[in-house]
Amino acid sequence: METAFDVANIPGPDTGEVVSPEVAGSYISNARRPLLITGSEILRDGFFVEIAIEMLNMGIPIAATGHSIKGFVERGYNVNYYNLHELTNCLRDPEWKGMDGAGNYDLVIIFGITYYYASQMLSCIKNFAIEPLMRTLSIDRYYHPNARMSFTNIPPGREDEYKSLLKRLLDSIKR
Numbered sequence: 001m002e003t004a005f006d007v008a009n010i011p012g013p014d015t016g017e018v019v020s021p022e023v024a025g026s027y028i029s030n031a032r033r034p035l036l037i038t039g040s041e042i043l044r045d046g047f048f049v050e051i052a053i054e055m056l057n058m059g060i061p062i063a064a065t066g067h068s069i070k071g072f073v074e075r076g077y078n079v080n081y082y083n084l085h086e087l088t089n090c091l092r093d094p095e096w097k098g099m100d101g102a103g104n105y106d107l108v109i110i111f112g113i114t115y116y117y118a119s120q121m122l123s124c125i126k127n128f129a130i131e132p133l134m135r136t137l138s139i140d141r142y143y144h145p146n147a148r149m150s151f152t153n154i155p156p157g158r159e160d161e162y163k164s165l166l167k168r169l170l171d172s173i174k175r
Contacts, residue, residue: 016147028169037109037110038065042111055109055173094130115142123146
């Protein structure tokens with residue numbers, strides 16, 4: 001079993017599975033309605049914003065939280081902005097029609113959200129979402145035990161390894 005990046009994160013007996021980029025890409029490819037939620041950590045390197053934009057260009061809608069919206073606006077992309085707490089409550093609501101009015105999402109992908117915020121969001125969805133078919137996937141560089149699926153911990157100083165995982169993820173998505 002993988003260890004949570006933040007050892008104070010105690011997820012309970014139901015912990016997420018560590019998956020390869022190819023497995024994550026398969027889940028994204030097979031999702032009816034995936035949603036990518038970005039956080040301000042993507043602004044640390046323009047490469048991460050470009051990964052999110054590639055996913056947007058593959059037809060995966062983005063909900064930008066925090067000031068991650070800046071990375072998209074500066075590049076001329078229009079994405080939806082949401083407060084993370086509000087978005088978490090919307091995702092839990094079986095009556096929510098999504099950002100486009102076509103219904104809730106079946107796969108929520110998190111990317112670049114500050115670890116402790118993402119952990120609480122994922123815990124809330126895992127334990128309180130009414131929609132039992134909603135899956136969560138973390139493509140952050142840290143293992144999130146509250147996500148149903150997550151990348152493994154990639155320690156600081158190994159950014160190239162993390163970037164390689166993200167490139168493999170994009171290569172494996174077929175939309």
